[in-house]
Amino acid sequence: MSATVVVADDDADIRSLVSIAxxxxxxxxxxxxxxxxxxxxxxxxxxxxxxxxxVSMPEMTGLDVCRAVRADASVGDLRILLLSASVDxxxxSIGIEAGADYFLAKPFSPRELATWLSVGKEPR
Structure with missing residues (x-):
């Protein structure tokens, strides 16, 4: 059984790139x-x-989603990767406190994303 993924980004090109990866x-x-x-x-x-x-999306930020997911006991083991133009x-630190497991700086290469996906699909 393969790992399952939800992708969220307000940039359609990034969303498409991540979905293909x-x-x-x-x-x-x-x-x-x-x-x-x-x-x-x-x-x-x-x-x-x-x-x-x-991280920066309309309606709720990626950080808001992280916090909401981590506060919801019905959500099982979920790994969260945040994509951000600012990963200082x-x-x-703010992302980790919100519940993220990893950060990937935009712009990123398909290879960087593939590396994270190979690690991210392992059980938490």
Missing amino acids: VSKAGLELLASVSDGALALAAILEHQPDLAILD EQSQ
């Missing part, structure tokens, strides 16, 4: 959405193994 990594893409509220709904509905979230030490 997920499929190439042999993972099952459950949802690819354009804002944080839709991401949270997809995570709660599908209970994926992985969530890849842009302070941003990473």
Whole structure:
């Protein structure tokens, strides 16, 4: 059984790139959405193994989604990767406190994403 993934980014090109990488990594893409509220709904509905979230999205930020997911006892083991144009030490610290497992700086290479996907699909 392959790991399952929800992708959320308000940039359609990034969303498409990440979705293709997920499929190439042999993972099952459950949802690819354009804002944080839709991401949270997809995570709660599908209970994926992985969530890849842009930090800056409309409706809810990726950080807000992280906090909501980590506060919800119905969500099982979920790895969260945050995508951000700003991954300085302070941003990473805020993300970790919100519940993220990893950060990937935008722009990123498909190879960087593939490396994370190979690690991220392992059980938490």
